[in-house]
Amino acid sequence: MRRAVLIAIPYVWLVALFLVPFLIVLKISLSDIALARPPYTPQLDLAAGWDGIKSFFAALDFENFTFLATDDLYWKAYLSSLKIALVSTFLTLLVGYPIAYGMARAAPEWRPTLLMLVILPFWTSFLIRVYSWMGILSTEGVLNQFLLGIGVISEPLQIMNTNTAVYIGIVYTYLPFMILPIYSALEKLDDSLLEAAEDLGCSRLSAFWLVTIPLSTGGIVAGCFLVFIPALGEFVIPSLLGGSDTLMIGKVLWEEFFSNRDWPVASAVAVILLLILVIPIILFQRNQQLAREADT
Amino acid sequence: MKTLMTCTAGLALVAGMAAAEEVRVYNWSDYIDEGLLEKFEAETGIDLIYDVFDSNELLETKMLAGGSGYDVVVPTGTFLQRQIMAGAFQKLDASKLSNSANMWDVISDRTATYDPGNEYSINYMWGTTGIGVNTGKVAEVLGADAPINSLSLIMDPANMEKLASCGVHILDAPTEIIPAALAYAGMNPDGKDAESLAKAEEILMAVRPHVQKFHSSEYINALANGDICVAFGWSGDILQARDRAAEAGNGVEVAYNAPVEGALMWFDQMAIPVDAPNPEGAHKFLDFIMNAENMAAASNYVYYANGNKASQEFLAEDVIGDTAIYPDEAALETLYTVTPFGPKEQRTLTRLWTKIKSGT
Incomplete structure (x- = not known):
């Protein structure tokens, strides 16, 4: 009995917080836009009994998905999000790995402080941190003033409202998600393995390539997924730092909902975004599973 | 006994908070003389919560979703018409609007295209x-x-x-x-x-x-x-x-x-959402806005013409006399809706x- 209850809790959680909202969104994505509150039709009319349910299902169709398929805006936005997410994941890895490595190699008494420094920015609202990047990157901003001041540039750089600003924003925001798993993998690394490699004739560099990197793959993969998945659906960063040319699916979704007031199409975009995200999430889960099995 | 007293005091406090009346207004940004907001609070003793937006689309999203929590909102005519059709607004109670005689028929006739009979809204500004x-x-x-x-x-x-x-x-x-x-x-x-x-x-x-x-x-x-x-x-x-x-x-x-x-x-119209928490207070706010002097103060501040005939005697010369704000007959001809x-x-x-x- 207790066992059943224990198992039931996570399932109730999943059904209530994932499956039910998903089914609602799926239902809206199959509906038609209407001038009503809420702005779509049909509404389920349980008072009409069985006929109500039948006519409800009869009115649902895949029209919005066909609309998405025929309009190049959406797949361009998906592809562009995919590209921005992949590039920024790679950049985050490039910046994050040396930091994690440095932390793991630091004297043990320093490590908690360094770890604290990585986590500290989370104490400030994410929105405020992105806003402060607007202050840094704008043409009148700190960065341009500094570069103009020391004479490196003569015209202010247009970084704000471009994709470069979006990359900077994503790398900055998600850096801790990359550093922490890599750090935890590197910290467990047994130094005697490196010594053994050097005893066997490896240079320090090849020991790094042949021993350290492979042993930290688990952390790298986990970090990449943790950056890639949220970056793909990112909305705040492209809308605040990006320009009108920055095409990301999160922004398109927002516009469908708030500017176009087209809930059915917005829901269809959301359903497809979810389907696209499910693939990396499943891969991530399998990777974690494998890592756990390897540990035991 | 002491605990009981603290409890009672606490309850009284909660009750007191619940009794403090609130009106939530959702208006366009840079669209009112903020002195008027304080004046309304002073005159009625109602807490005024004033939020702003800058797009009709955003307002419509909130109206169609329902449960916005606002008592007074200010959509533009065309959007108002759509939202009335969607059933987002409640009819105004004329008996609670003592200043409605102040309204200007030239504007009311035009806004009636969007809101037949001006049953759901009053004109705030036009431009x-x-x-x-x-x-x-x-x-x-x-x-x-x-x-x-x-x-x-x-x-x-x-x-x-x-x-x-x-x-x-x-x-x-x-x-x-x-x-x-x-x-x-x-x-x-x-x-x-x-x-x-x-x-x-x-x-x-x-x-x-x-x-x-x-x-x-x-x-x-x-x-x-x-x-x-x-x-x-x-x-x-x-x-x-x-x-x-x-x-x-x-x-x-x-x-x-x-x-x-x-x-x-265009015409920006004040209306009361169908699910407004405090329609009573909302009517008080509309009536306050329809007061000739208050409406004139708002126009003098934001440089938009209003639909209030009686307010015109209180308008500053650079408002009522500016044809960019109050177009003359000839200029009115070139305007379209x-x-x-x-x-x-x-x-x-x-x-x-x-x-x-x-x-x-």
């Missing part, structure tokens, strides 16, 4: 959508005979290419910009057929690379500070920019012109707008 320029900069770029009172300033790529260097902002409002493009083409501004939309697309796609930003509120400050030289925006906003620039004494001179090809005349888009046409329109804004 035109037109061209604001930094006269000095535009003359520098295009010469002294720049067409600052013509849509060709922003719809002709030859002009826009040159203006791009000093910055052009255009409203992020498809239902106002598409009609303007059609007026420029000499077509019916209210056209919604495929041919009209294709023409508007052609005109706007040619100038979009030269538009710095499509935005509906930043241009007031940008124009006043001299960051941009042209804004296609709302009359009163541009006149506010003119005043802010004059106050700052930064050498920026701003002028507003309703385009000679015709300008959109538009009707709302239906749901399916709406999708074509918004898709077109996304394309114009993003280039995709």
